[in-house]
Amino acid sequence: MSAPTIDERDLRVESGAVGVNHDRIDGPSKISGKAQYVGDLNVPGMLYGKVFRSQIAHGRITRLDVSIAEAMDGVVAVLVGSDLTDIDPFYGHAIRDRPIVALDRVRFVGEPIAAVAAKTMAQAEAAAKSIIVEFEVLPVAADLDTALAADAPIIHDGKTAAGFAHGLGNLPDRDGNICYSYSLNTGDLGSVTSADNIVVDHEYIFPAVYQYSMETHAVIAEHTGTEIRLWANCQHPFLVQSEIATLFNLPISSVRINVPYLGGGFGSKSYTKMEPIAAALARKAMRPVRIVNEVSESMVTTRRHNMKCRMVTTAKSDGELVSRDVQIWLDTGAYADNGPRVTATAGDAATGPYRWQATQVRAHCVYTNTAPSGSYRAFGATHLQWVGESQVDEIARRAGLDPLEMRRRNLLRRGEVVRVNGKPLDADLIGDIEKVAASLGWGEERKQNRGKGISVGLLAAGAHPVSMASVRMDATAGVSVLVGSTEMGQGTRTVMAQIAAQVLTVPMSTVSVPEADTRFTPYDRSTGASRSTTVAGKAVERAALAVLALLLETAGQIFGVADVSNLDVVDGSITDGKLSKTFSQIIKKRFGFVGGELIGHGEVKPEGGSGSYEEGPVFWEVCIAGAEVEVDKNTGVIKIIRTSSVADVGQAINPAQVERQDEGATLQGIGNALFEEILYSSEGDLLNDSLLDYRIPTILDMPETMNCIIVENGDGPGPFGSKGCGEGALAAIPAAIVNALGDIGIEMYELPLTPERVWKRIQEIQEIQKSK
Amino acid sequence: MLVPSFEMHVAKSVEDAIKLRSEFGDDSSFYAGGTELLLVMKLGLTDLAHLIDIKHVEELSSISIDESGVRIGAAVTYREIENNPILKSDHPEFVQMISGVANLRVRSVGTLGGNLAFADPASDPATFLLAVKGELEIGSVNGKRRLVPMAGFQTGPYQPDLAENEMIVSIRLPRNLAGGIVVHERMKLKERPNITVAVFAAVANDKVTEARVAIGSIGLVPICIPEVNKSLEGASRATLSERLRQAAEIASTEITLFDDANGSVDYKRHLVKHFVEKVARRAIEAVLLN
């Protein structure tokens, strides 16, 4: 891993905590095994929960008998649909289409039908096994084509009920199995076609994949009658809090969620997942219950949308891009989950950061009888970038242009419109792609069976920009940062500590960042969309500045200085040039006796507008990467020789963490591109629900060189000019790999690039060449 | 899923293990590294009340090497094989095959006996043993022992030729390969191999006198196809490429394949052809040069 060069770093703040590779503050407890995850926690009186799930993909429940289970040893409660008649049991932040447990119908294999709470795990498992269910089997639509056919079984009926946080403007009614559509048009497609244009037109397939965080979904729930307590591994505690409150008719503040460390999320723990069923089970049992999914259960709790896409790109014969027409169908499974948002983001990513005369995007979110699909790191962008970028490369080849030159000519420049009414481009894409190309040895002599590819894209990042934070400084000048960002391995607690330490000029060792507890931690919209450093970090910066203002105010009084801008803050002290007082002395002076504490509040909210997605994003996350690959034409096996990615972060708060983010995203991108694919039978059975059959990348699949180039132009809206990262490389790597294959004449239209798929394509291309 | 509860019995000798197994019958199983057994139990596919731990039986846990050959106790782990200095120096191809099995976690507890007794269609050792004419020592009731060739031991997927109260006691490799050489390759895309090919070849007077091509991890059981071996016998430098092509062609048409999550029959046929040609070439060229 090469370090950023000096001139790339000269914008870094001069001294202090920011811009420094501080060790992870959660490192020691994790490495020593002391860190606590939900599965490690015990609450007094806690029971063990086991979910009873559907074995069929679509059917009406004709009989559900839990009497044997209820009578079994150790069983305290069995939750079924009929326990939920006193509440409106449907949830879903985008579309409220999902019952806590199946009421009268099941829509996918793995859908919860009942849940058992027992004194031991073994008793809960045994009782769940004894539950009897019978169905009237309904026809199954286990894939997009079946679900979109004229005679498709319709998976949801009744009116579409909007969820509490869909953020999609007017939610239209369902059209067959299409639960949401998004469209985006510019110019007039009909008027720009011309006879000598280059036209590239293909259909593309992206597979269903699983987020595969090491830790599965886990919740402990307790319902006291007037309050619900949850210990949950959720990425968005405050959105879960709202949703649980709505479901159980409680004020938001009567739901309290603690979020310990997460063993990875990648989107799988965004929004509400296992919390409603755990809360409902605890309510019935009248005791706390813990539910910990097995891997096979988490794989049917959420996944990434598989997609079909038809894209047509046209260009002039000299490679100037003219138009793009895109149709997208995303398989959201049996319940919408975050599907509508994923659909809109995919639509936004479809045209890529290029100048067009006309574009048309129509993206559809489709129900099928498979497990629900939701967020997954760089959603939408990962789906579309390889499609769009492989078409740009195909055009370059046909126009006789180098892919890098093709992009120099067509890429948007800083300040140009990306999406009408949205934020203009806030990055230097051409500068970034040049860096990636240089680090790949672009233009060097080609080796046999090796190809190189680059790709560029943008991801609308930041989500809804609402975050709050509190910074508290005690009388010894110890600092606690209360911020809702979930620590899921990305290092957010370390970054928040660095921001506070920088503002307050105190050592990192005096700053602590505890877990989120919604009773005490201020509101934060969510941990996702690369937003925490930028948005929540900004709130922390403001909260720390508020503490600093209080310190200066008191110091001004001590020094008898009216204008505190004449005072200097140096290493935890304030000085007027002659005298100096430590923060601790100032606090004791302010309150007298043993002192008190200073509390600063920081708030980020939409500036001016409504904070809607259309006028966003908070920033455009740059998705730029390159790859060199080698193909074994005899087996179709692809080896990734090297990768290179750009982290265009404005200012790296912790450069090492930025690099780790890009490396993780790169490896995940390699998984999405080469290996990962959830397989369903036509009856909707999940065929590969363990690591034995579902292939994720391992350390052995790492390229020999993974180069992360940190770009710091100081142009981000976050603290110290920073902007988020961590998703860009995931969107860009599959595209770079596909383009590297295209570079040696193997154009691919379906992921993952399994050896068999690549080998077959090579045979197909050879046949075509023979017949010419 | 939790592993259902069971009783563990630690066997003191081969005879003791077989006696326990006869006593508990269907409701019991030998337990070596547990890398297959525990997976099967966790999946709820079996519900055994008794496990017979064979790891502490001296006879099953030792390696001995003398003039007559190599004897590896059935409960010896892959890791012990990998780290054995004599095997490393005298049987490098065997050790290289072993050190590519699964991953370090599986190799540090998994055993050669467990692999062969489980008779998974995807097995590197079973394929290798076919090529070198390895043998298995089987122990039965009343202290009876017999030696059986690897060829024919696996009668179908997960079907070893073992009676209910029989066990594998040891695995035998020839001490030296009678002037021949063995070469082994596998392609692994997920946890287990997608194809394993091992080829033994011997030469006299610049002609192949004996060739044994074992193909595993892709069909129902690891196999040696006599016509494939025959098509390589007599090959010389001049005719090698043509003979290899023939051998690969016969192998890919004769072998029984099926579509599954590891690939289509078309792709698998191609892999058989490619790897048979490649590995046989490596083996024969190496002996021709010797």
Ligand SMILES: Cc1cc2nc3c(=O)[nH]c(=O)nc-3n(C[C@H](O)[C@H](O)[C@H](O)COP(=O)(O)OP(=O)(O)OC[C@H]3O[C@@H](n4cnc5c(N)ncnc54)[C@H](O)[C@@H]3O)c2cc1C
């Ligand atoms: C993740 C993973 C990856 C793998 N990859 C590979 C690979 O790349 N190549 C490959 O060849 N294999 C592979 N395997 C298979 C591996 O080689 C076997 O799991 C291992 O050798 C089994 O040995 P064990 O001692 O753990 O058997 P156990 O699980 O203890 O036993 C397996 C079965 O054999 C029976 N048994 C055990 N010993 C004897 C005996 N002496 N006599 C009679 N019956 C006996 C048991 O009763 C049981 O039914 C893989 C397995 C896993 C889990």
